[in-house]
Amino acid sequence: MSKIKIVNGYKEYIKNKEKIEVLKNINFKFELGKLYGITGASGSGKTTLLNIIGTIDKFSKGTLFIDEIDISSLSDSQKANLRMKNIGFIFQSFYLNKNLTIEENIMQPMYINENYDKIRRKKRTEELINLMGLDKRKKHLPKELSGGEQQRVAIARALANKPQIILADEPTGNLDEKNQKNIFEILKQLSKNNKCVIIVSHSEKIKNYADIMLNLEEGILKTNDV
Amino acid sequence: MTFNKILDISIKRIKQNRKRNLILIVPLCFLLIILFSINMIIYSVSSQIENIQNSIELRTINGISYNQQNYNQILENLQSIDHIQMIADQYEQKVIAVETCENLKNSFTDGYIKIKPINTKTCPEVISGRKISETDRYVIILPSKIYANSNFRDYTNPISENEYINGETLLNKKISIKFTPDNTNSFEKEFLVVGIYDSQKYNNTKTPYVPIQVIRELNKEINYIPNYFQLQITVDNISNVEETLRLLDEKNIISKNNLEKEAENTLANNISKTEYNISQSLNLSIETMEIIKKLIIFLFIISLIILLFVLLTTNINKSYLQTSELWILKVEGYTNKDIQKITIIENIFLCIIGILISIIIFILLHYIINFAIENILQIDTLNLNLKLNEIKEQIYYFSQIPQKINPIFIIILSICVIIIEAINTFIINHRILRNKNSIF
Ligand SMILES: Nc1ncnc2c1ncn2[C@@H]1O[C@H](COP(=O)(O)OP(=O)(O)OP(=O)(O)O)[C@@H](O)[C@H]1O
Numbered sequence: 001m002s003k004i005k006i007v008n009g010y011k012e013y014i015k016n017k018e019k020i021e022v023l024k025n026i027n028f029k030f031e032l033g034k035l036y037g038i039t040g041a042s043g044s045g046k047t048t049l050l051n052i053i054g055t056i057d058k059f060s061k062g063t064l065f066i067d068e069i070d071i072s073s074l075s076d077s078q079k080a081n082l083r084m085k086n087i088g089f090i091f092q093s094f095y096l097n098k099n100l101t102i103e104e105n106i107m108q109p110m111y112i113n114e115n116y117d118k119i120r121r122k123k124r125t126e127e128l129i130n131l132m133g134l135d136k137r138k139k140h141l142p143k144e145l146s147g148g149e150q151q152r153v154a155i156a157r158a159l160a161n162k163p164q165i166i167l168a169d170e171p172t173g174n175l176d177e178k179n180q181k182n183i184f185e186i187l188k189q190l191s192k193n194n195k196c197v198i199i200v201s202h203s204e205k206i207k208n209y210a211d212i213m214l215n216l217e218e219g220i221l222k223t224n225d226v
Numbered sequence: 227m228t229f230n231k232i233l234d235i236s237i238k239r240i241k242q243n244r245k246r247n248l249i250l251i252v253p254l255c256f257l258l259i260i261l262f263s264i265n266m267i268i269y270s271v272s273s274q275i276e277n278i279q280n281s282i283e284l285r286t287i288n289g290i291s292y293n294q295q296n297y298n299q300i301l302e303n304l305q306s307i308d309h310i311q312m313i314a315d316q317y318e319q320k321v322i323a324v325e326t327c328e329n330l331k332n333s334f335t336d337g338y339i340k341i342k343p344i345n346t347k348t349c350p351e352v353i354s355g356r357k358i359s360e361t362d363r364y365v366i367i368l369p370s371k372i373y374a375n376s377n378f379r380d381y382t383n384p385i386s387e388n389e390y391i392n393g394e395t396l397l398n399k400k401i402s403i404k405f406t407p408d409n410t411n412s413f414e415k416e417f418l419v420v421g422i423y424d425s426q427k428y429n430n431t432k433t434p435y436v437p438i439q440v441i442r443e444l445n446k447e448i449n450y451i452p453n454y455f456q457l458q459i460t461v462d463n464i465s466n467v468e469e470t471l472r473l474l475d476e477k478n479i480i481s482k483n484n485l486e487k488e489a490e491n492t493l494a495n496n497i498s499k500t501e502y503n504i505s506q507s508l509n510l511s512i513e514t515m516e517i518i519k520k521l522i523i524f525l526f527i528i529s530l531i532i533l534l535f536v537l538l539t540t541n542i543n544k545s546y547l548q549t550s551e552l553w554i555l556k557v558e559g560y561t562n563k564d565i566q567k568i569t570i571i572e573n574i575f576l577c578i579i580g581i582l583i584s585i586i587i588f589i590l591l592h593y594i595i596n597f598a599i600e601n602i603l604q605i606d607t608l609n610l611n612l613k614l615n616e617i618k619e620q621i622y623y624f625s626q627i628p629q630k631i632n633p634i635f636i637i638i639l640s641i642c643v644i645i646i647e648a649i650n651t652f653i654i655n656h657r658i659l660r661n662k663n664s665i666f
C-alpha cells in the first residue's frame with residue numbers, strides 16, 4: 001500500500017479565456033520511508049503539485065489517493081482534519097507568525113488536535129524544540145532568529161502533529177550552504193523515521209539526499225535515476 | 227473545534243497583535259466619540275426645543291385691554307379661539323405679587339416664591355402625585371427643583387445645586403404660604419402639595435402653580451380694586467403664539483403693535499412685556515435651533531458614512547496583513563469555518579473593546595468639559611472687559627441646556643458596528659482563503 005497515489009492527474013488554469021495546462025497526466029506513487037526530490041524550471045508546476053498533494057488545491061481531472069482514500073470524496077472539514085494529522089508543510093519563506101514566540105508558533109497546529117491536551121502540547125513542543133536545537137530560543141520572536149533557525153522552527157511546526165507526509169517547497173531557498181546542509185539532513189533523518197518526505201528544490205545538493213529524484217517538465221513528471 | 231477553543235485562540239490573537247489591534251480600535255474610537263458627541267448635541271437640542279415649547283410662561287400673552295362695556299364680547303371672542311387654554315384677568319395676579327413660604331427656606335434661601343395660576347388645561351405634566359382637578363381649591367403643584375429666593379440670579383452669579391430644594395420631599399405635605407399683596411396686607415394660607423412636575427422639562431421653570439379659582443378667591447378676600455383692565459391668555463403651544471396673535475388682530479381684540487404698547491403700560495405686572503418678548507424671541511431661537519439641528523444631523527450622516535468607510539478599509543488592511551497567517555492556519559488543518567470563527571470573534575472582541583473605550587473616553591470628556599464650564603462660570607468677570615462677560619453669558623446659556631444622550635442610539639450604533647465588522651471580516655477572509663495564490 002502506497003502512502004500517496006496519483007492517477008491521471010491533470011491541472012489547468014483558465015486565464016483570460018486562455019487555457020494553461022500546468023500538469024499533464026501525472027501518475028505516481030509516493031512511499032513512506034523515502035525522500036523524494038522534485039526539480040523543474042520555474043513555472044513548471046512544482047508548487048501546484050505540492051499544493052494538490054497537500055490537499056489545499058485539487059486536480060482539474062484525475063484522482064489523488066492518500067492511504068487509499070480518494071481525496072475528492074472528502075468534505076472540506078475532513079480534508080482539513082486529514083491535513084492536520086497527516087501532512088506537514090514547509091515553505092521557502094517560513095511563514096512563521098511574527099507575533100508569536102517560537103514556542104507558540106510550534107504549538108499552534110496542536111490546538112486543533114483533539115489528541116493533545118494542554119500538558120501533552122507542552123511536552124510535544126519541548127520535544128520538537130530540543131530536536132531542532134532551539135532550546136535557548138523558545139521565548140524569542142521569529143524576527144530575532146537567523147534564517148536557518150526560522151526554518152527549523154517551521155519544520156518543528158510541520159512535525160507538531162506527527163504527520164507521515166512532509167511537503168517542503170524550496171525549504172533551503174533563502175539559506176546559505178551550511179544551513180542548507182543542516183535542513184536537508186534533518187529532512188533526511190525524518191524520511192529514515194518512516195515518513196514520506198517530498199522536497200521541491202533548485203539546489204544541486206538535493207541529489208545527495210534524495211532516494212528518488214523527479215523532474216517536472218512541460219507538465220509531465222519523470223523519474224531521474226540518482 | 228469547540229467554541230471554547232475558538233474563543234481561546236481569538237483572545238490569544240488579540241493579546242499577541244497589539245499593533246494590528248490598534249489599526250482597528252483607534253479610528254473606531256475616534257469616530258464613535260464624534261458620533262456620540264453629535265448625537266448628544268442633537269438629542270440635547272431637540273429636548274431643549276421641546277422644553278421651551280412646554281414652558282407655560284413662554285406661551286402666555288399679556289396686555290389685552292378691555293373695559294366694562296366690551297368685556298363680555300372680548301371674552302366670547304377669546305373663548306372662540308381654539309388655541310387659548312386659559313384666560314386670566316391680570317389684576318388677579320395682584321394677590322400673588324409677593325409670597326414667601328417658610329417650608330421652602332433653607333440655609334441658602336429666604337423662601338421667596340412667585341406663584342402662578344393654572345387651570346386643568348394648562349397644568350403641567352406631573353412626574354409624581356397628580357394634576358389639579360376642577361374641584362381642587364388649596365392645592366399646589368411644585369417643580370422638582372425649587373429655587374425659593376428673592377435674590378435675582380443670572381450668568382454672573384449662577385445658582386448652585388445646593389440652593390435648590392427637591393420638590394419630591396414635599397409631596398402630599400401641607401405648606402404654608404404668606405401673601406403680601408401690599409404693605410398693609412399680609413395673610414397666610416395652607417396648600418396641599420398634590421403634584422410635582424419636572425422643572426427641566428419646562429425650560430427650567432421654578433414656578434409653583436395653584437388653581438386659578440383660588441387666586442380669584444384670594445383677590446376677593448383682600449377686596450382689591452384694579453385700576454386697569456387687562457386680560458392674560460395662555461396659548462396651547464408656543465408655535466401657535468403667532469397664529470393666535472393674528473387671530474386677536476383679526477377679531478379686532480387687539481393689534482400686534484398695540485399689544486406691545488399695552489404690555490408696556492401694564493404697571494402691576496412688570497414681567498408681562500418681557501414674557502411676550504421672550505416668547506417672540508424664543509420662537510426665533512427655536513427656528514435657529516432647528517436649523518442647527520438639521521446641520522448637525524447632516525454632519526451626523528456624513529460621520530456615519532465615514533465610520534462605515536473606515537470600518538471597511540481598516541478591516542481590509544488588517545485582514546490582508548494576516549493573509550499568510552490565515553493560510554498557515556489552513557495548511558495546519560484548521561477548517562475555513564474555524565478560521566472564520568476565530569477571526570470574526572477576534573474582530574467582534576476588538577469592536578467591543580473599542581466601543582467600551584469610546585464610551586469611557588466620552589464620559590470622561592463630558593465630565594472634563596462640564597467641569598471646565600462650571601469653573602469658567604465661577605470666575606468673576608464683572609470687573610473684566612465686556613467681551614469676556616459676553617462669552618461667559620453665552621457659556622451660561624449653553625450650560626443651561628440639559629445634556630442628554632440617547633442610550634438606545636449607542637446600543638444600536640454598537641450593534642451595527644459589530645455586525646458590519648463581522649460581515650466584513652467574513653467576506654474578506656472568504657476571499658483570502660479561496661485564493662490560494664495569495665501567498666504561495
Ligand atoms: N491561480 C492561478 N491561475 C492561473 N495560473 C496559475 C495559477 N496558479 C499558478 N498558475 C500558473 O501555473 C504555473 C505553475 O505555477 P507553479 O507555482 O506551480 O510553478 P513552480 O514550478 O512552483 O515555479 P517556481 O519554481 O517559480 O516556484 C505557472 O505558469 C503559473 O503562472
Ligand SMILES: [Mg+2]
Pocket residue numbers: 046047048169
Ligand atoms: Mg513554486
